[in-house]
Amino acid sequence: MVVHAMVAIYILARHRIRSVALLLVVSLVIRVGLVFWDLNLSHIVSLPNSGLDSEMFFNYARAVAQDPSLLSVDIRGGAFSKLFGTLFWVTGPLRIFGQYTNVLFGMSLVLVVGLITDLLPLDREQTVKVMAVVALLPNSLILSSIFLRESVVGFLVASSAYFFARWFQSGRGTFLIWTAVMVLVGATFHAAVIAVGIGYVCVSIVYQPTRRCFGVSLQGLAYLAIAAAMVLAVVAKNPDVFLGKFDGYGSEEILFGDVNRRSGGSQYLSGLTISSYPELLLFGPLRAVYFLGAPMPWDIRGLVDAATFLSDSVLYLGAPFLFLRRRKLLGRNERLLGYALMISIVISSIVFGAGVSNAGTAARHRFKLAGLFFALIALSKTSNSDPAAPSLKQVSSSLRKPAPLSRSTATLRISERGVAVQSLEVTSLRKSRR
Incomplete structure (x- = not known):
């Protein structure tokens, strides 16, 4: 693992933008450091979201490694525990290996967002700013360092x-x-x-x-x-693989009971009860906003909640706002792509928001959608003074192809070349006479 990490650092350090290379290396080092903290120093300070669920996923993964027949049945750990259980069947139930693999999924997310920025007309400075947010987002660093499925998704x-x-x-x-x-x-x-x-x-x-x-x-x-x-x-x-989660909703009573269930000290909208499909649609946008922003400022209970709001909630609430505010400054293609991503973000937030009722769970689940928000932020940082003009990427690609010369331009170039040849001949004649 140490050898792999050193090789990964060497590869990341070769990024064409030196500042981005530094961000990638720092991001990887922090994530690996958090893995060692979670495994050895959690008795001092436990990382957020490390506990019941992470232990559940690991225990089921270890069970799959010991009994591969569990791959063919439904288990609580789902596909995540089956995936890592298969890895553990090969390597043994080494938890540090599992969490380091999770780190690699988290870093892969960062690199994929980097590929998205390459598609956009972003200058070097804006690229560095976007990658800084992606590489050093605190919730991303933590969730990819503990044994949870968020980084894979x-x-x-x-x-x-x-x-x-x-x-x-x-x-x-x-x-x-x-x-x-x-x-x-x-x-x-x-x-x-x-x-x-x-x-x-x-x-x-x-x-x-x-x-x-x-x-x-x-x-x-x-x-x-x-x-x-x-x-x-x-x-x-x-x-069962794709829709198994919905099998338990055999009646409206079970469905709305799950929607209205509240648990944990960070629960929100506790006074809101939904008892019909029209109400589910009516309050869907409100639950989506809470899903993206929880813990809201008026629900903050202490320093951890305040830090979560400032370092995480602000990003998910701010990305759509930033795009809508700057949409008229963007190129036409970037603006249309932003609208397309917004459609997916709205639908996903409503669906996820319907099943989440506390801030801790919301912070975990919305990270699954982080790639959409990172892409939207990157789009918002592009610029084009003429919204109807082609993007800088299109302009740069067109410059690579030599434009055909018009007849007058070709004649002018030939005449210029003829004058130069005549001048050279006169100069040579003068030298020979001397």
């Missing part, structure tokens, strides 16, 4: 955002298929990730990437039909 959602952005720019159906694959794999770890895919589907129906405008096209519908057929076939063949 966050990496898959960020990857789906990357492929979706590639499809949005190029219109290639391959990228749309890869987007669906990432969402489906993410849904095996947490079923609510399907909501991210619903947002992508809504956008793919009404957006024409070849014309860079919103509107229904036959090509888009064809790609959508192919992707939908693949998704339905996979889900229908493995319903």
